[in-house]
Amino acid sequence: MSTPEALLTRLAESPQYPYPKSIIQEMIDRQKEMTPALLELLVDAQRRPEHYLKGDNWKPLTFALYLLAQFRVTAAFKPLCSLLGAPAETTNSLFGEMITEDMGKILASVYDGDDTPLRAVVENESAYEFVRGSAAVKCYECLLMEEQVTREAIEAYATELLGGKLEREPSVAWDSWTALCADLGFASTVPLIKKATEDDLCDPCYYGFDKLLKRAAGGGNDNWKLRTGLIEDTIKATSTWDAWQKPRKVKPQVAPSRWVEASQTPKVGRNDPCSCGSGKKYKKCCGAS
Helix, strand or coil: CCCHHHHHHHHHHCCCCCCCHHHHHHHHHCHHHHHHHHHHHHHHHHHCHHHHHCCCCHHHHHHHHHHHHHCCCHHHHHHHHHHHCCCHHHHHHHHCCHHHHCHHHHHHHCCCCCCHHHHHHHCCCCCCHHHHHHHHHHHHHHHHHCCCCCHHHHHHHHHHHHHHHCCCCCCHHHHHHHHHHHHCCCHHHHHHHHHHHHCCCCCCCCCCHHHHHHHHHCCCCCHHHHHCCCCCCHHHHHCCCHHHCCCCCCCCCCCCHHHHHHHHCCCCCCCCECCCCCCCEHHHCHHHC
């Protein structure tokens, strides 16, 4: 039987197609054995994130996050927040679209009851704006649904952010947190949202200024609940990614007909009979021009 470390190596070396289902299933079946190795990999990614940008080393890191989330390993929350606090370019390169799709759910799935490390990321100006905004907001939405945080706590923190803890520069963080206030109907934040829109801190295409203010003042709506949920099944969550799909055969492009015709026309020497049938040498006939 392979060691957990050997399984992670096999995962990194697995081909891009097909999806490595058997390896992931074995890791799930051996949860107790795998957990320490997955945690160690996450800590290692904090120390040397550049290693996981090489070749296929992203695979063990990516699946480590999903598996730790599925296993509800709360010891992963602090190191994950620390990793997400890396410079924006590094975080984007490591996780890409995963940040806006599932990172909030992953964070909520390993939440240890203390959101201080997550707040540090949200308030870190050098962190990736999609982590500070989209991922963090979705995490709080999931925690609210799971009754691990209260509406009052989220409202108080959102008020702190809009009231001064967010730098007054346009960003996804402003878009996401004002949207959260609108969706949850935090009427107390209306003046802060209004000021943010007046100062052009929010993108009007993200939510719409009128809608932001009306929903925040009018009790919000329940659409945000559709975005919530914890990571329950790693295979189901990751197996449909484009990364695992069978490569498509690309048909060779056919050259334009005029080029095909030109390439099939035999070359005529200067002293050869002209191909027009005149009987003259090429250089004295069509070749003269």
